[in-house]
Amino acid sequence: MRISARTQYALRAAAELAAAPPGPMPAEKIATAQGIPRKFLDNILLQLRRAGLLHSQRGPDGGYWLARPAGEITLADIVVIVEGVSEGGDHGGYPGVASPLAEVWSALRDHEEMMLADITLADIAGASVRLGDESR
Incomplete structure (x- = not known):
């Protein structure tokens, strides 16, 4: 899986908000804390707000x-x-001996999706992520 810079910035901004005290956090403070270009961050925050993940106040x-x-x-x-x-x-069109690779790519994609679905912003903000720890 390739995670774009935009997605990495969105994840970092959301983690910053998860770790923040209750109440509104200015975009400038998020940008500074995470080293994200402000104009880029503004677009990301707008996208997350429109999707219902964030609230905002002017x-x-x-x-x-x-x-x-x-x-x-x-x-x-x-x-x-x-x-x-x-x-x-x-990935279904590999010929001959390489045909099982399609199953490998599918399993890898499923594993990535399950891993991302298992980790919350609270885990990130609380630094409690234990990758590969099956006891979670």
């Missing part, structure tokens, strides 16, 4: 905050909003 005390608890928002939620639904590619 004005001097304005900013953005998560629309749901961080424990209810998975990394997959954000990836799907920013990247769209994965098509998965067409």
Whole structure:
């Protein structure tokens, strides 16, 4: 799976909001904390707000905050909003001995999707991600 810079920025901004105290967080503060270009971030925040993942408030005390608890928002939620639904590619046409590779790519894609769906923003903000830990 290739994660675009836009998606990485969206994940970082959402993690910043998940770790923030309650209340609106200005976009400038998110941009500075995560080293994200402000104009790029503004477009990402707008996309996340339109998708219902964030709320926003204008004005001097304005900013953005998560629309749901961080424990209810998975990394997959954000990836799907920013990247769209994965098509998965067409790996079914390999000839001869290479034909089983299609199953390998499919299993890999399924594993990636399950992993992203299992990790929440609360996990990221709380630094409790244990990759490969089956006890979660």
